[in-house]
Amino acid sequence: MPTLLQISIEVNSGSVGRIAEQIGATIFENGWASYITYARNNNPSKSKVIKIGNKFDLYRHGIETRIFDSHCFSSKSATKDLINTIKEIKPDIIHLHHLHGYFINIEILFDYLKEYKIPVVWTFHDCWSFTGHCAHFDFIGCEKWKTECHHCEQKTEYPASLLADRSQQNYLDKKRIFNSINNLTIVPVSNWLSGKVKDSFLKNYPYKVIQNGIDLNTFYPKKSRTIIDELYNLKDKFIILGVASTWDKRKGLEEFPKLNELIDSKLYAIVLVGLSKNQIQKLPKSIIGIERTENVDQLADLYSAADVFLNPTFEDTFPTTNLESLACGTPVVTYKTGGSVESVNENTGVIVDKGDVRGLINAIKSIKNKGKYFYEKNCRESAIKNFNRKIKFNDYFELYKNILKNKDENQ
Structure with missing residues (x-):
């Protein structure tokens, strides 16, 4: 029985944690053994889960990052313990997700991967793997990552450093470490991100774009409008x-308060999900703020009840929130940002230039005039055709099989 080990910071929690869980469920259904790691936030899983480190490791890693800008060069003991566990499991393939997040030491991990020559699949959910510091650079239009990072304008952004700027050395270290293994396949989650990989120091690795998928049995058009109306x-x-x-x-x-000033509160209502308590307190009273929820049924109720899903993101690779909304039959309005536009067309929503709040108003009014009924069927059909998790995550399974087949043929 082949064995897959996914290295993730979360299991069945958050967008990446849920993707890891669904990949694990897919290969489990195909008769493989599945393991997933986590450092924080784990919900019940069909895979066997492995804890990496503890709270002290996370805090220490965070402190060292804040002082030395040395993200992913801490957590030495936790990473060594993980490697000992990997040796016991003896996976046929290791699948990496986010390695940033204060839980892993990339040098120790990649030294092991280089020595033991285990095939590696690495899903890129953002750009951190080929920059000297940041996970995204689109917001400020930085292109230093194409040649060599230095004097980082985003030093105080995640993963924030309050003192040192190690962006140049981080860039050189990542370039050396991540290019040290031969049996790596990169999976960008959007066509936009694959273009960035081609311009990076990882351009010589084989890659395959696999866009995110979602569970269409969880996210579907629900008759929840009356419940949401009464609740809020x-x-x-x-x-x-x-x-x-x-x-x-x-x-x-910040686009939502701007938008709120331009709409008639008697006709429109803005509902935001995923806020902190502090953010909710700072919102205009007419905007409804809801804290982050792990209850996907509640999320599906909100998506289904909404008339439009608004995603005015300024940097993104391929947001699963767009897909969840489409699956629930709700059209999407998004800024023309990264891979966010790849899930939206004229039959499922509207794309607006970045920062054009008036454009958002016009898009929302256009959808209101046509009516949600005009979009609902198209949105659901697009989700079924393009973003069914059973199809998308089966693409990973096929990729694993091809990698193992090629490995056997080359031995």
């Missing part, structure tokens, strides 16, 4: 929904 006092209002796991200006949080 939204009867007869056009609901504009925003969802993010973490909200900030890059995700477009």
Whole structure:
């Protein structure tokens, strides 16, 4: 029985954790053994789960990052323990997700991968793997990563350093470490991101774009409007929904108060999901703020009840929130950002130039005039055709099989 080990910071929690869980479920259904690691946030899983480190490791890693800008060069003991566990499991393939997040030491991990020559698949959910510091650079239009990072303008952004700027050395170290193994296949989650990989120091590795998929049995058009209306006092209002796991200006949080000033609160209502308590307190009273929820049924209720899903993100690779909304039959309005536009067409929503709040208003009014019924069937059909997790995550399974087949033929 072949064995897959996925290295993830979360299991069945957050967008990446849920993707790892669904990949694990897919290969488990095909008779493979599945293991997934986590450092924090794990929900029940069909795979066998492995804990990496502890809270002390996370805090120490975070402190060292804040002081030395040495993200992913801490957590030595935790990574060595993980490697000992990998030796016991003896996986046929190791699948990497986010390695950033204060839980792994990349040098120790890649030294092991180089020595033992285990085939590696690495899904890129963002750009951190080929920059000297940041996970995204689109917001500020930085292109230093194409040649060599230095004097980072985003030093205080995640993974934030408050003192040192090690971006140049990080860049050189990542370039050396990540190019040290031969049996690596990169999986960008969008065509936009694959273009960035081609311009990076990882351009010589084989790659295969596999866009994210979602569970269509969880996210589907639900008759939840009456429940949501009563719960949040939204009867007869056009609901504009925003969802993010973490909200900030890059995700477009500041666009909603701007939008709120331009709409009639008697006709429209803005509902935001995924906010912190502090963010909720700072919102205009007419905007409904909801904290982050792991309850996907509640999310599906909100997507289904909404008239439009608004994603005014300024940098993104391929947001699963767009897909979840489409699966629930709700059209998407998004800024023309990264891979966010790849899930939207004229039959499923509207794409607006970045920062054009008036354009958002016009897009929302256009959808309101046509009516949600005009979009609902198209949105659901697009999700079924293009983003069914059973198809998307089976693409990973086929990739694994091809890698093992090629490995056997070359031995």
